[in-house]
Amino acid sequence: MAAEGLVVGDEREVRIGTIAHGGHFIAHSDGRTLFVRHALPGELVRVRVTEVARKIVRADAIEVLEASPNRVPAPCPWAGPGLCGGCDFQHVSLPAQRELKEQVLSDALRRFGRLSDEELADFDLAVRELPGHPDGLGWRTRMTWATDSAGRVGLRKHRSHDVVTADRCLIAAEDVSAPGSAAAGRVDREVRGRAWRVGGADFWQVHPGLPEALVDAVLEFGVPAVGETWWDLYSGAGLFAAFLGEAVGESGRVSAVESSPAGVKAARRALHDLPQVGLEEGDVARWLRTAPGHPAGVVLDPPRSGAGCEVLESVTERAPDRLVYVACDPVALGRDVAILGGNGYRLANVRAFDGFPMTHHLETVAEFRKDL
Numbered sequence: 001m002a003a004e005g006l007v008v009g010d011e012r013e014v015r016i017g018t019i020a021h022g023g024h025f026i027a028h029s030d031g032r033t034l035f036v037r038h039a040l041p042g043e044l045v046r047v048r049v050t051e052v053a054r055k056i057v058r059a060d061a062i063e064v065l066e067a068s069p070n071r072v073p074a075p076c077p078w079a080g081p082g083l084c085g086g087c088d089f090q091h092v093s094l095p096a097q098r099e100l101k102e103q104v105l106s107d108a109l110r111r112f113g114r115l116s117d118e119e120l121a122d123f124d125l126a127v128r129e130l131p132g133h134p135d136g137l138g139w140r141t142r143m144t145w146a147t148d149s150a151g152r153v154g155l156r157k158h159r160s161h162d163v164v165t166a167d168r169c170l171i172a173a174e175d176v177s178a179p180g181s182a183a184a185g186r187v188d189r190e191v192r193g194r195a196w197r198v199g200g201a202d203f204w205q206v207h208p209g210l211p212e213a214l215v216d217a218v219l220e221f222g223v224p225a226v227g228e229t230w231w232d233l234y235s236g237a238g239l240f241a242a243f244l245g246e247a248v249g250e251s252g253r254v255s256a257v258e259s260s261p262a263g264v265k266a267a268r269r270a271l272h273d274l275p276q277v278g279l280e281e282g283d284v285a286r287w288l289r290t291a292p293g294h295p296a297g298v299v300l301d302p303p304r305s306g307a308g309c310e311v312l313e314s315v316t317e318r319a320p321d322r323l324v325y326v327a328c329d330p331v332a333l334g335r336d337v338a339i340l341g342g343n344g345y346r347l348a349n350v351r352a353f354d355g356f357p358m359t360h361h362l363e364t365v366a367e368f369r370k371d372l
């Protein structure tokens, strides 16, 4: 059949290749590259095409003809082709999920970060399990339930507004796992003995073990010291600013920059005992244009799209000694590694966490040092 002949609904038998970012796997058919969900590398599967675009063909594995040893029965009855789009890896053993995420991170640093295999060999890219949820279930502290036109409640299908009717979510924590139970109001959280109260719509990591793991890595990589000046860019409710503030003490200074007024308000409540932390409400790029001085260190925790050229160039112009980057998207991190490399900052350390079991997502903390 001609390359352009593939249409939605076509079925093909394909051998699955490597993982691609986004929870799908590469296969080839009809002269096209297919991005296949619900499969695993090495498997022979029957796929059904779900979307055909100019550059991309998407497909679901609907029958497994030769299974990978890493395949397991999905714990969730709503996971699978055409069902809930929330999880990508319910059919994969948890150790194999983490290995797949490590491959995605490694690939992103090589392809987008332009690091050689020799450079990558210096880093431990293993994606670490977080404590508390050994089966990868029951960790998600926030949920958004959807309602279809008939008023039935459930979860959205992959890349669709259609709703799969469901009466619980297995990755959700007990108190938010059923429709109607989701806490839309304020939630109380504690990290390293410090308390936060954040609004239901404000940013806060959804895995209960992730904030502490990220703070530990940020402090270990950044080594903030008494009297220093630090910037916490994209600071949310002030998670990193709080512990940077404790580390630099009253003789130091932390500027935390966040665009969401609600995030700044939550930070103001939680960090009221830290006069050395200044909370700046606004856009990071704009704030950097007139930011005062030369910080000893900078923490960046941008949204999924990454920090980008303008922000990173403004930061590196101020020549901080230490730069710690918290990334929720490995490809955006890779792009920003390349930008930082071009501005005199080399990757010095990486620590990745499985903050989103059963999904393709991971969280990475990266340390950069100024080239001498």
Ligand SMILES: C[S@@+](CC[C@H](N)C(=O)[O-])C[C@H]1O[C@@H](n2cnc3c(N)ncnc32)[C@H](O)[C@@H]1O
Pocket (backbone or CB within 6 Å): 203, 204, 205, 234, 235, 236, 237, 238, 239, 240, 257, 258, 259, 260, 263, 282, 283, 284, 285, 301, 302, 303, 304, 328
């Ligand atoms: C990944 S969250 C990190 C929040 C915080 N560091 C934490 O760990 O809880 C990114 C934050 O950046 C904020 N944000 C997004 N774009 C921004 C911008 N251009 N300027 C300032 N803040 C921004 C969002 O509101 C969000 O709170």
